[in-house]
Amino acid sequence: MTSIVQNKVIHTAVSAPGAGKTQALISQISSLLSAGRSIVIALPTLSLTDSFVSRLPAGVPHRVINSTTFDHVGSELKAALKEKESHLVITTHQSIFAVQPNLLRGWTLVVDELPPMVDFPAFTFEPSELAQLLVNAVELDGRLHIREGCADAIATSLATFKAASAGAERTSMLSKDGARIYECLKDGHPVFIDSAIPNGNRYVRSVVESSCWDTFAAAEEVHILAASVIGSQFDDFAQVHEFTYARSEFTPAFDGYTSAVTIYPVMPEGRKFSTTTMTMVAHEGSTMDQHKQGQALVIDEVLKIVLPRANGTPLLFNNNWAVFRWLPRGDAHRCPIDSRGLNEYQAETDAILLFGGNPSPSDQLALEFLATKYGRVFLHGFIVTRLLEPSLQAATRTAIRDRNNTKPIQLFVQDGRVAEYLVSTYMPDAVIDWSLSEICPAGEDRRTTADVRRVQVYEFFAQGKRNAEIVRLTGVHRNTLPRWREDWRLSRAA
Incomplete structure (x- = not known):
């Protein structure tokens, strides 16, 4: 079986806002299609999609697949990428990164603006609301996990919530925040639960990383149009996933702003x-x-x-x-x-x-x-x-x-x-x-302001106390202590 070589290069068109990155792309679309290229263009918003389509040269065949053109965006986009009846597909960031990455094989993917890399959903839950969450989830070492045998129940709860939100005659026991946490659990994202605050409420939060990197790796070629890349969150995660950059053919000439x-x-x-x-x-x-x-x-x-x-x-x-x-x-x-x-x-x-x-x-x-x-x-x-x-x-x-x-x-x-x-x-x-x-x-x-608890925590480090005991004695969050311990070690070595 022939293995598929992953694409690890992102072509970046980096230039100032208003410099003409999008127009540089549009001006080359006809020739690219004539040369046999299949192109997917992903835009961040529906309004930018409308603006982009209005600027296309007359007669350029294309398909717009988003929530304003189809009720079932995922299935339509999947079919369009697989069948290639149109060689110019225009969609959104959210939609393109939700389809199976292998559908992008043979396609040039152009992403207008940097897509979001990570989200940090966080919500405060009252005890009764948290109890509803814990019907299908279990708390262990400061994190929530799907309770054994409850994966189907979580999926059913989410389906009921979505149906109720869409106006169906169904009642959901989940709140909007609870549904978001269940989504994170279902999709395998880490979910953390903090200690109770004085009123009994507890903070539940997650870290949701983008799945775009598998999509980038599957595409034949990837272009990003952006005002900046280096130093951004996108750049952080590109390095984590071992992607490199090359200059995009859609980079416009820009001599700088002229205004004082x-x-x-x-x-x-x-x-x-x-x-x-x-x-x-x-x-x-x-x-x-x-x-x-x-x-x-x-x-x-x-x-x-x-x-x-x-x-x-x-x-x-x-x-x-x-x-x-x-x-x-x-x-x-x-x-x-x-x-x-x-x-x-x-x-x-x-x-x-x-x-x-x-x-x-x-x-x-x-x-x-x-x-x-x-x-x-x-x-x-x-x-x-x-x-x-x-x-x-x-x-x-x-x-x-x-x-x-x-x-x-x-x-x-x-x-x-x-x-x-x-x-x-x-x-x-x-x-x-x-x-x-x-x-x-x-x-x-x-x-x-410097946390006054640091002095006491440093004393406990010197006494050899464990992190769990220090958390109990000082109230400092357990995730903070490793960084403070490293700072303490460096200060002792200096």
């Missing part, structure tokens, strides 16, 4: 923008209860300082928790953080970026799990993917992408990390102006 750009961080130099710093009550620095009583949060005061300095109607990007109920309609264009394909505001010169991207405590535990599993640090890739790259995409929704723009661009960004990333990627001539950071309020992120 000034970048204004709102956090002081050396300080990081975070949910904690921005959700403190302005002037009080106390509790969310005061905010509920009508007192403004720090982020409200920041926007009130920034907004008068913006020209035109600025683009505003913020997390959902920043509601800005006081903001008059029409004073800013409220935009989603995932701004890929958002091209209707290119006449505007200014953007205000007030969203975070630091790992939550739960995310941090997941990153530590990955670090232990693969022997490498994933934090930088997390920050690039969750904060820096979305900030670049948001900033370039403005007139900066218009080569004929002569107006200056103002970008009001979260902190120095974002400012430096913009300069180091596609805005090398931009000026970073710290003046706003001197007058914007900024709460203290208590999560960045």
